[in-house]
Every structure is written in structure tokens, then in C-alpha cells.
Amino acid sequence: MPHQNERQLDPAIALSALDEATPRDPHRQFALKHEDCFMVTDAHGDVRGVGDGFFRNDTRVLSLLRLTVDGQVPSLLGASLSQDNILFTANLTNRTSRGPGNEETPQGVVHIQRTRLLWQDRMYERIALSNYWGRTVRLRLRIEFGADFRDMFEVRGTHRSKRGRFLDADIAEGTVTYAYEGLDGVLRKSVISFSARPETLSAGAIEFAIEIAPRGREKLFIEVGGEPTSPGRESFRAAAARARYAMRSKRRHGATVFSSGRVFNDWLTRARADIALLTTELETGPYPYAGIPWFSTAFGRDGVISAMQMLWLNPALALGVLSFLAQHQSTETSAFSDSEPGKIMHETRKGEMAVLRELPFGRYYGGVDTTPLYLYLAAAYIERTADAEYLERNWESLCAAASWMEQVGRRDPHGFVTYKRGADSGLSNQGWKDSWDSVFHADGRIPPGPIALVEAQGYVFGAYQGLAALAKRRGEADLAKRWRKLAERMRAAVEDHFWMEELGTYALAIDGNGEKCAVRTSNAGHLLYVGLPSAERAARVAEQLLGARFNSGWGVRTLADDEVPFNPMSYHNGSIWPHDTAICAAGLANYKERDSVVKLMSGMFEAAVHFQMRLPELFCGFTRSPGEAPVAYPVACLPQAWSAGSMFMLMQACLGIRVDGWRGEINIDRPRLPIGIDNLTVRRLAVGKAQVDLHFQRVGDRVVCYLDERHEGLAPLIVRS
Template sequence: MDEDGTGAVRQDDDGAWSVTATAATALALYRPRTLKNGSSFLVLDHFGDAQAIGSTAEGLFHDDTRFLSRLSLRLAGLRPLLLSSAVSADNTVLSVNMTNPDIPVAPDRKLMRDSVHVERQMVLGSGVVRERITLRNFAETHLSTEMSLTFAADFADIFEVRGQKRARRGERRAPEIRPDGSLVFAYRGLDDLERRTRLRFDPAPDGAPGRDNRWPLELPPGGRQVIEVTITCESGPEAEEAEAPGFDGLLAGIRAWCGERDAARAQVVSSNQAFNDWFARSESDLTMLTTQTPSGPFPYAGIPWFSCPFGRDSIITALQCLWADPELARGVLRYHAKLQATAMDPARDAEPGKILHESRKGEMAALREVPFGRYYGSVDSTPLFVVLATQYAERTGDWALIREIWPNIVAALGWIERHGDIDGDLLLEYDRQSLNGLINQGWKDSWDSVFHEDGRLADAPIALIEVQAYAEAAWRGAGRMAKALGHEDEAAVWTDRADAVRARVEEAFWCEELSTYALALDGEKRPCRVRSSNAGHALLTGLPSPDRARRIAQTLMAPESFCGWGIRTIAEGESRYNPMSYHNGSVWPHDNGLIALGMKRYGLNVQLERLLTGLYDSALSVDMHRLPELFCGFPRRHGEGPTAYPVACLPQAWAAASAYAALGAMLGVSFRPEEGVIRFQRPFLPAWLEELRIENLRLGTAAVDVRLRRHEADGSVSLNLLRRRGQVEVAVIT
């Protein structure tokens, strides 16, 4: 999902966009503290500082621009000692507890360490940070010292932070003190937009506010002082704006939003506290990454590199969560329908009917220094849009929404047929139109992610196996939707096309000697005979026969592909295999989540349990039980966790959503809205999950609470209906 993925963004000689893997961008190893709200996000170190001791990808970002690049707290000129640092379970507040080091106060006297408690609390709204700093003296004597805060704002575009070098930049102005006492950093970009960072202090610092601000502290024993700082991101002409709510009001508003999201989806709790921690973290991360748009809730992709709308990522996130949170899918569908391309625009890889790849708001995107302002260079977003629409309709029975976006669904199918199928052979291919666009336009969009068995890179136009599976499912699903809406002629034509696509894929992609599908076909229709996780996505859509599905699953779970933590993107032994690469040997949780759903579709519970146990163990082994965007694909070793990938996003929406995919696969949950029935198809619980409770599992206006229990004697699962609200039935299919 990275604009290339070797790790930066520069555009390499081969035309790939990537995140530069340097010490400044490698966040995975020290697990920074992150908050997000709307189009704003905050990345800080464990002290609550940004770039206090060196250049990193930390700071306050808004609309793809860093509005605060330096934030540093000192006590008597020294960095405090860290006691604890954590983001609250609901991802709303960062709390940091610190104390003083030994502080000299006279030639023969010093303030002993652990005398002063410093508590920092931060809450992030849309374009605003509220920080409350509380200092308390636990010494037995009066304390006279000072606290200081240092600020800077570089207004770097997110692509600069990722490694892109620019020939020119706009004008950064010296800090100004405004009549209201606020301190303002300002920058006028080459796009002629003025961006401002406004800081307000209560109480005001000693002397005039500036980059360095000092507060004298006179604290008697047990004394306490509170300092509050407000940081606001502003763009465009200055205007009178209502002041943001205070710390408590802002926090209450954010928690109310979190409550609304919780109420919209099913809640899960189990007998296994570690599983509960993983699931709760995933739930909170999805809430934090979700932005409320005029179209409804929409998950941004990930922090820090992809905190913006993505087509593929949002759709896959919604698919993984669909059984528990259909409202998220509704917001994603309406959002993409609104931004669907309507005209040819080669500079943006846009064609009529195509669904968005990525949308950016920063200066470099506005100036087209990067092509991602509103960019359509993905081959899979469009068929996935139709797949999500189909599954949403069959999950909810919300045909009003399907009728609303029906012209968009028809336009998407038109793109698949006319523009996506470049040579009319029923296969969906890609070849970029934009000179600055992505070379590879599937989910593995690194420059070297599509190759032949001898390591040669595939030439465009390229047809990826998973994209063919999405396309076949799009045609088949559209046929079912058309029939439900009374469009009998279209239903027949689209179903026939799905059959033709399936036959074509089986003929062109199956590799008998590999027991799996080829990764892709190149521009000469030569198969890339490489064992990859891509083939597992065909299980998700139901394209292969049961026998071939079983063989694909066996290939995926062989030691060359399954490393113990999850299924690798590329199997060990393939020519470009590298467990430290972005797409050629790493493990991606969302990739495994989709494959898990596919295994369940074919009733492959034995393989599925091994896969889900690896994913569960991965979550237990990482900080905060937060699965990252990806991790390295090294074989699992006793007593060690998975190896971190240095520039992975953390958190990442579709990685968080993999917890929902895992649970949905275990339970085999499906819905029959026309019958008012929720079904559990051959549910199972692994040995590490004895009991599970699901509350507020909705079907239309009705909902149920259920409990599933694993019986140790034979591994069977029983289900009890605990509560029913409205007209709905629950059925277990064995």
C-alpha cells in the first residue's frame, strides 16, 4: 500500500515511490505514542516530546503537513526521568508520568531525584492539541526551579518527512506574538496557501512567548501547579474562529464519538484476557483511524505515512469488519461513489468508473510534485468496490443504499470491461498512464513485487491473480444484485461474464507443479510461476474448485510460506525472496486475514486454526498487542517474537481489522436479511479460546447477544442465545 514500499518518498530511477528507511523514519523499533483525529495525527516519543533529541518522523500533522516539528519539555534545563508513558485504552489521551533527576540548586546542595512529579496529558482534536501539564512537589522543602517548553514548526510536507527532496520551498516566517497573546508560526507555501501554528498558554510564560518558553516554579511541600498549552493548526486567510473546547470538553467530545462507533458495531469479549487485549486494541485503533466524513465513517489507512483516504485499504478494512460493523462499509461505499472518476486524466491514472487509490491535501500534492492529490492508480480498488457493495447488500439487506450507488456500480463494471481489460481477453490488467504514477498497481505495489521464477521483473500490462478473483466476484455479485433489483437482462449477462472469467483464469493461471496459481501474467501473457500469498485471495472470493482450493491452502501452509507467525507474501526459495523486504517475503496481517476468510469459505478449519493461532501469537508478542502494517518473515523461533519492519505504519487500519477477519473466520458468521436469520457455519474455537460472547450483533433494526463455548472433550462448539431485540433468529449450521 506504500507508494512502492522499499521503504520512501522519493521517485526512484525506475519510477517507484517509496518511504526512505532511515533512522529518522524507522519508528517501529521504539513504538512512538500516536493519536489521530480527523485529518490530524500526533506522533511523539515516550516523554511526550517531538524531535527533542534528534531528527525523526515525529510531530503534529494536519492535512499532510507537519504543523509542529519540535516539542521539548525540560525541568531546570534537564530532561525529566520517565516513569510511565501510555495512550489510554480508547486512544483518546496520552499520559506521561515523569520525575526530576538530581538538580543542583546551590554549590553544596541539590534537589534529590523523585521529588517532583510531572504529569503530561494530551488530547487531540481535529486540528487542535490540548496539553495539560501538572507539577507537584513531593519534597519536604520549598522548591524554586523552572519548567521550559521549546517549539518549532517546519511545515514539512508528509512526503518530505518520508524522504522526498524538494528543489524549492515556500517562505517560513519568524514567530509572531499576536494581540491576543498567542504565538504564531507561519509558512506560505509555493501553492500560495498560508499555514499557521498558533500556540496559547495558560498561564503565560515568563517574558514574551517564543520558541523557548519558561515558567518559574515556586512549589511549597505538597504544592501543585498546572500549565495548559493549546496548539491549533490553521490554513488560509485568518478569520475569527470559535475557540476549541477546553481539555475536558474536547476529551468528552472525542469519547462521545468513540461511544457512537462502539454502539454501531458488535462487541466481543472472551474467556482469554490476552485475546481480549488484542481485540480491544484493534477495536480502539479502528475507531481512532476512522474519520467522520459527509458520506459516513471512513477508515484512514495508517499512521504516520498513510493517514489519508485510500481506496483499496478502506475497502479491505470494511470487508474484514463487515460482519460486526456494516456502518463502516456503508460510509466507505458512499465515499468512493462520490469520488469515482468520471473522465480520462492520464496524469492521475484516472478513467471513467475507476475508484480512488489515494487522496492527499498537502502542498506537494497541490503542486503535483507528487501525483497523489487525487490519484486513481490501483487496479483492484474498482472491482473491490463492487465486491464490498455485494457483500454489504447481502449482509444488511440495505437495498436503498445499493439503489443510491447503482450508477456507480454500473460505471465500475464498465471500467473493468473497457479500461481495465486492455486487450479484451477477460483479464483485468494494469499499465500506468502517468509518468509519475505507480509502476505496480496491485496491493503489492513495490517496484520489484511482480517477477518471474528466474527473478526477471514482469513487463506491463500485468494481470495479477488476486485481481482476477476480485473481478470474477464483482461480475458474479453484480449479477446477484441486478437480479434482486429486477434487472434480469444485466443479471444474466454479468453472471455469464463471471463464468467466462473463471474459466479463463483457471486456464491461464493454474500451475500444476506448484499446486497454486501463478502470481501474475506479464504483458506477453507468460505466467509468473511464483508461490505467493496473492493466490490465497482467490479463496476469499470462491474462484477455485474445492480441490484446487485445498491444494492452494496446503501450499500456503507449507513451511516455505507459513513462517509460524503468518503466511509470507512470497515463499522461501523463490528468486526474490527476502524476509526483510516490503512485499517479497514479509508477513502482512490483513493478507492473512483475507486468506483466513477464504479458508473458512471452503471449510478448511484445520489449516485455518494453524493460521489464526500464528496471527494470535503475533499479536501477543508485539507492543500493546497492536499488529503493525507488516513484520519480517523470518522463521519463528522459540522464545522470540516476530521481527519488526522498520518503517511499518503503527497503527494500520487493515492490520487492526484482521482481528475481525480472524474471528469472523472462526465463527463462519453470515446473514440472511430476507429471512431475518444470523447463521454460524461450522463455528470453531481454537484451544486457546474456551468461551466467547458477542453482544449487539445486528441484522437490520434487530440484534442479538450470543455466547459460544468450546467443549474440551471433542472440540465442538455450542451456542446460546442470551438476548434478542427485534425479529431475528440465530441458526448454527454444522
């Protein structure tokens, strides 16, 4: 992958680079995660060594894991993840073969079940073989394995001219230890341990001669970690119990939603489980890692948007994100890391290449919108929770972030917050569409910097508005007045310089020469989310987003389909990103387009059904056709936090719900229910110190809302029909 395009993995490059054995379809891969470890395999449970593997702290510690029976790959019956995302199970069966005794075993008489989980930097696997033949079966089970200790960026395609030193594999009874001493001086180990005595064991494979009586069952246990262990039934069950308990604890955080639709509830459950899976408990609190496999780390923008999506249900997630980002707020200027004092982090990595600064992403600040989004989230969190203690404790950080916005705004004649990367190793584009070709003119030209992105200015507007409200609450009237003035100045500048009357929308960006990137993109929908446009112009943007050029039937495309660079198979120029559709939908709801939000949510739900209830990072922007499924993007992350969270942002936009923490009120504005749902309950919604159950019910062509009688008087409910 080109270093200047850290976020994108272009499918054409990816597919040409990978061999035919490599899994390419994210919706046919299976991911497990615990804290800073994750594992991606194919449906057989195999790791084949290019884009998959077992990763620990951005290093691949298991690059090969392949099971064969009598020299053949077993037939796949099916594969699945448990509802709580803890266990991966592959169900396989044998092919016709001759085993150790040269006796023929017919196809389909041995059931092979691989069950796997991750817990505390270790992979646990149980292989159970059940004989359904009337005779004793003798099989030769072979497992190939390996550890290449490649950095995540190497796995993604970055070439390194030099690597560290591999130590000779240490082979003991039932255990193989791999070790690699990196150029950073760190010794990394991967120890593969087996529960049974093998027939043969080498540095790359192990073989077992297995005999299974009629109706009998044999089990083999495997563990992969940093130290040797003694795998077995007890350690497997103990790890599974602890992992499930920890996941249950995560999923209990915040309010939950339950509806009258069984399949719709499956989507709710999967989305909530994916958020819990990706949420890592850091010293500063919970943080939703962006996605698996490429972005299983803390990203600033992704974390903020995921927290915004979940804020109405689980404010604790926002607090964890805000606390982590404040702790890593920049205090220095560096062209290499694109940092300046007050700026909020874009990304952090722990791998060898990041430590050696071969790439800037160890702690990288190249995101133009992350800082205003941080401020926007902080203001929304405080409004939602009335957390005055957080406001006082974090005021200095908020002011430093605001100071950065003001300083950058002074560099532009119109006060826009712009970006231009400080070093060639950084990101060339620094908004959420951060691939190298995602910002362009109508004729396809790549614009010169510094670039002012339209949605980034919207976030700056929203940040100043939120800051003004916070300053007023602290009794700092002059500061509140100044920030309100900056917000209105930004509103006027965007309306004056980004609006394109002839196209009925806002330009994607303004380049370093002051020329508009006059293309129609979904970015304009983000302005609706922060409430910047006038009602008249918002209506025209809404008309664009809901029209056939943008709305594919599954969701909102990132680019109108008649623009020159449009490509439905691209990463950013015509694909559909669920979080982008959700932000646009929330913006439409701000301007009373709630019925349109219901339709967008319906399309996204139907897409989720085709993706086994798990929305990927993105999918292709082809127009929906009767009887056809949405087309997957070949190297999308799955699961992805802000894709899972998009469900809850869409739900909030439908219900029109907002919690005012300072007043202790629940405000419901013209609620709608998703298509096919007649009633819905939000359970344990926190309002101040109270928790309430909130019910929505369809009555004719209206939706009524009421509190459970148990909570009457604990929190005012204000409903506008």
C-alpha cells in the same frame, strides 16, 4: 522516498536518512488522531522532527516539541495510551541537577506527567509536576518548539526544489504564532499558547522558573492550533470530555464481541478502539483512514478491505466507504491521475504538493483492484443488510464501475484486468503490494507491463458474481446472465493461464509479454477468499500457505522463503501483513480449513501480545523461535485500519458466521473458537431490524451456538456442525 513508490518507505533508506535522535520504532511511538489531524511522538511525548510531529490536512504544523528540566531530558518511567485512544500519558522523573538557585535536586524526586489529546484541529497538553522530596524544589522547565509546515510527502523524503514563504514568528505574552504562505496561495498558521507567564520566550523556546513546595503540585497547560487561545484546566477538561464522548459514540456502532479470555478481550478492545480512532466522519458517512502516520487519509483499497473485515459486525462502515468512493468515482481520463470513467479512487490528499499537482495523489486512481473490490463490497453489503434503497440509489455507479472492468478486459487477449501506469509520477505497481519491486519473475527480473495480477482477477471474478446477483434481484435477467458469463470466463482464464502445476499454486502475475511471474506468493490465498479455485487446487494452495515456507508461526509471509527475492525485512517480499493473513485465513475457511484458521488466529494473537495488543501495518517474516518475539518492521504504520480489522475477519472465519439480510437468517457453518477460549458472545448483532445476542460455547470437542432467549423467533439461526 522515490515518487514512483508512494506506498513504500524502504527501511534501509529511511534509517540512513534519519539522525540518531529520530524515533524509528513504530511500536515505541504513540499516535493520537481526530478527524484530519494526527500527532506522533516518542515515549517522552517529544516531537523530534523527521518522521513525527503534529499534522493537519497532510501538513506538519508542529515539527519540534522537546521538554527539558534544568537542561536535561527527564528519565522515562513509562508511557501509554488510554484504552479508548483519547489520552496519551508519559510518566517521567527528574535527573540530578542544579536549578535556578544553584541548589542541587536529587534524581527521582519530581514526578513529571505529560497528558495530551487532540480535539477539533487542536492539540491540548497538561504538564503536571509533583514534588515527593521533603524540601522545596526549584526547577527550570524549558520547552523547545517549531513548525516547518512540510507537506507529508516532504516528511517522507520527497525533495522539493522550491517552497513557499515563511513569515516572521509573532511573539506575544505566552503565545508564539508561526505562519507559512504556500506556493498554493494558502496561509497556514500554527499558534502555540501557554497557560503560565514565562521567564523567557523566544521564537523557538520558552522557559519557566518553577517552585514546588514539599508534596506540592504545579501544572502547565499548552495548546497548539490555528488561532491563539487561553489554555487552562477548564479548556483541557472540556476538550477531553468531548473527545471521550465522541469516541464512545463511535465504539457503540455495530455489534461487539466478548470472550471468556481476559487477555484475548484486551486484543478485541484495542482492535475495536483502533478502528474507531482511524474512522473519520465525512459528509458521506464514516470512513476508516488507512493508518498513522503515512496514510492518515482515505484510501480506496484500504477502506474497502477494512469495511469488509467489519461488515458482519458494523455494516454502517461499509455504507460510508461505498458512499464516499461513489462520490469520487472518476468521470474522465487522465494519465497523470491514472483515471478513467467508472474507475474507483485509490487515494486522496489535501496537502500543498497535491494541490499544486507536484504529485498525482490529490485524487489518484492508480489501483487496479480498487474498482472490483468496491463492487465486491457493494454486493456483500447488500446481501448483509438487504438495503434495497442503496441498491437503487447506487446502481448507476455500480454499472459504471463494471463498464470500466469490461473495457479494460477487452484490451487483454485473455480478458484480464491489467495495469500500466499512465505517467512516471504514478505508482509502478498498482495492486496491494504496490512497492516498485513487489512484482517480479522467479529470477528476480522486473516484468514489463501491462501486468495482470492474480488476486486482481480474483476480485474481478467476485465482482461479476456479486453484480449478477444484484441484477437478478432487480429483475434484469439478461444483465445477470451476461455478468455470470463474464465471471465464469474469468474463472476459466485464471485456471488456464495462472495455474502452475509443478509448483501447486497460482502465478503472482502475467506480464506484458504473456510470461508468468512463476513465484509462490500469498496473493494466491486471495483467490480462495473469493472462491475462484476448484476444491482440488484450493487444497494445494492451502497446503502451500500452511507450510513452513509461508507460515512463519506468527502469520503468513507474503512470499515463500525459498524464492530468490525473499527478504523477511522487506516491505512486501517476505514480510507478514496481518490483513493479508486474515484474507488468506478467510479463504481457507471457505474451503473447510477451519481448524487451520484457528491456528493462524492463535499465531496472530500471540504476535499482538508482543506488540502491546496493537498489530502494526506489517512486521518481519522471520521464522518464529521459542522465547523470541516477532521482529518489528522499522517504519510501519501504527495503528493501521486493516491490521486492526484483521482480528475481526479472523474471528468471523473461525466462527463460520454469515448474515443473510434478504432472508433474515444467521448462518453458522462448522464453528470453532480460538484456542484457550471456552465461550464467546456477539452482542447486538443486527439482522434486519432486529438485534440479537449470539453465544458460542465449547462443549467437549464441539462448539455449540445459540441465541439469547430474549431474541427467540426474531431471526432464524441455521447451524451446520
